[in-house]
Amino acid sequence: MSGPSASLRALRRSAEQRLRDAGVETPELDARLLIEHGLGLTREEVVLNPERSVSELDAARVRALVERRAAREPVGRIVGQRAFWTIELALTPDTLEPRPDTETVVEAVLALLPDRKAPLRLLDLGTGTGCILLALLAELPNATGLGIDVSPGAAKAAARNAALNGLAERAVFRTGDWGAGLTGRFDVVVSNPPYIPSADIAGLQPEVRDHDPLRALDGGPDGLEPYRIIARQLPGLLAPGGIAALEVGQGQAGEVARLLATSGLCEISVLRDLGGVERCVRGRNGLPVG
Numbered sequence: 001m002s003g004p005s006a007s008l009r010a011l012r013r014s015a016e017q018r019l020r021d022a023g024v025e026t027p028e029l030d031a032r033l034l035i036e037h038g039l040g041l042t043r044e045e046v047v048l049n050p051e052r053s054v055s056e057l058d059a060a061r062v063r064a065l066v067e068r069r070a071a072r073e074p075v076g077r078i079v080g081q082r083a084f085w086t087i088e089l090a091l092t093p094d095t096l097e098p099r100p101d102t103e104t105v106v107e108a109v110l111a112l113l114p115d116r117k118a119p120l121r122l123l124d125l126g127t128g129t130g131c132i133l134l135a136l137l138a139e140l141p142n143a144t145g146l147g148i149d150v151s152p153g154a155a156k157a158a159a160r161n162a163a164l165n166g167l168a169e170r171a172v173f174r175t176g177d178w179g180a181g182l183t184g185r186f187d188v189v190v191s192n193p194p195y196i197p198s199a200d201i202a203g204l205q206p207e208v209r210d211h212d213p214l215r216a217l218d219g220g221p222d223g224l225e226p227y228r229i230i231a232r233q234l235p236g237l238l239a240p241g242g243i244a245a246l247e248v249g250q251g252q253a254g255e256v257a258r259l260l261a262t263s264g265l266c267e268i269s270v271l272r273d274l275g276g277v278e279r280c281v282r283g284r285n286g287l288p289v290g
């Protein structure tokens, strides 16, 4: 990599090459993000001023970050945060790194809400960083939300993310086992539960297998165990007319739709993510409107 007082351009090129050689899928993007983070620069500063000189000390700091990425640590873990929808979320070892596909759940809910100013009650089961709940609260100015996670560390991280995004007044996070013991009814219940079949976990990419918490991934023998529990709980959690939206893994939408139908939900629909994969199953408690 670059020597003393290298240019930003040279540092960027050598970082990209190192990541490419290590088999990282998006070397250009990852190199830029690590340089921004390592040098404390904005994207504009990195992109528009490639001849800027970088001290050896700064270059060494970036090289250390690049080596972590070359060892397959995800960029979000290295920089400690991740953008999701319109918000920024801090990550900890207790939280799954939010994925862009999960924004499908946010879209699925918003599309069914005719009045975004309504005082809705939201529930997020398996909240992790709080990403789904906080993204929805950011769009629904009079809504309040409860996020539940079995991991006390995740519940704590989500509460901190609520504060970071100015949403702490409207969000509460608690440790719990899905919807067990919850009282009251919710207008919206969302969840992105663990859905990887246990036997598939060893074969996941190292970025996921070695850095996301196991209990955020493991969905039991067929990956569907959490859906069976949540589907059973939904009729007791949803207000009349309330909406449930669940993220699903590839190939799981049909079975999850059946589980929701068996629980008595109606208006069941499946939404695809930007890659065209069936990613969210949505249903309503009560008779179809109209």
Ligand SMILES: C[S@@+](CC[C@H](N)C(=O)[O-])C[C@H]1O[C@@H](n2cnc3c(N)ncnc32)[C@H](O)[C@@H]1O
Residues within 6 Å of the ligand: 095, 096, 097, 098, 099, 102, 125, 126, 127, 128, 129, 130, 131, 132, 148, 149, 150, 151, 154, 176, 177, 178, 191, 192, 193, 194, 195, 215, 216, 217
């Ligand atoms: C796939 S992650 C999703 C996290 C976050 N909602 C997101 O979309 O990025 C699943 C989450 O469910 C939590 N979880 C696993 N088992 C649970 C249970 N029995 N009750 C509540 N949460 C659970 C995990 O700790 C993890 O945070």
